[in-house]
Amino acid sequence: MLAASWQDRDGGKTALLGMYLASPVRHVFTDQGFAGRFVDWAPDTLTTVVIVRKPAEQRGFAVHPRRWVVERTLAWLTAHRRLARDYERHPEVSEAIIRWAAINGILRRITRGEPAHRQLRRTFTWT
Structure with a gap:
């Protein structure tokens, strides 16, 4: 859990490291807030991170x-x-x-x- 004042991608490394040490989870689905260098860092270090994106043709909910x-x-x-x-x-x-x-x-x-x-x-x- 991160404070609301932190961006997801900034606190993601700490959260992912804590999860890696405490649980057997090795495949993580995230939203677009974690996109960027975090996605490049995670597979080399710990686990697989998949960004779940909205389909380009989607309109509305x-x-x-x-x-x-x-x-x-x-x-x-x-x-x-x-x-x-x-x-x-x-x-x-x-x-x-x-x-x-x-x-x-x-x-x-x-x-x-x-x-x-x-x-x-x-x-x-x-x-």
């Missing part, structure tokens, strides 16, 4: 498959109440809660035994 994976995953994680807001003081605690939420989601999918379905809205009537 369109779902990009790789970007949609990230958005969907973040939505699944924030479905856990503890992750809806970030009140933690230490990054290690936030990381542990994110891991717990991801493991919980995977376990629920594995043990469900049937395809996912949307829950029905509850309506309450006052008498």
Whole structure:
């Protein structure tokens, strides 16, 4: 995670080095904010970086498959109440809660035994 005042390409090296040391991820999809020297540096040093670009013929909004994976995953994680807001003081605690939420989601999918379905809205009537 980078401060909002940093450009993606400026903080990308630090973030990628930290990810490389902490996880087995070796193939990264990024947006156009990481384009430039960062893309040239990453394969020689650590991992493969692929820039997901908007198709030239696209007009208006369109779902990009790789970007949609990230958005969907973040939505699944924030479905856990503890992750809806970030009140933690230490990054290690936030990381542990994110891991717990991801493991919980995977376990629920594995043990469900049937395809996912949307829950029905509850309506309450006052008498």
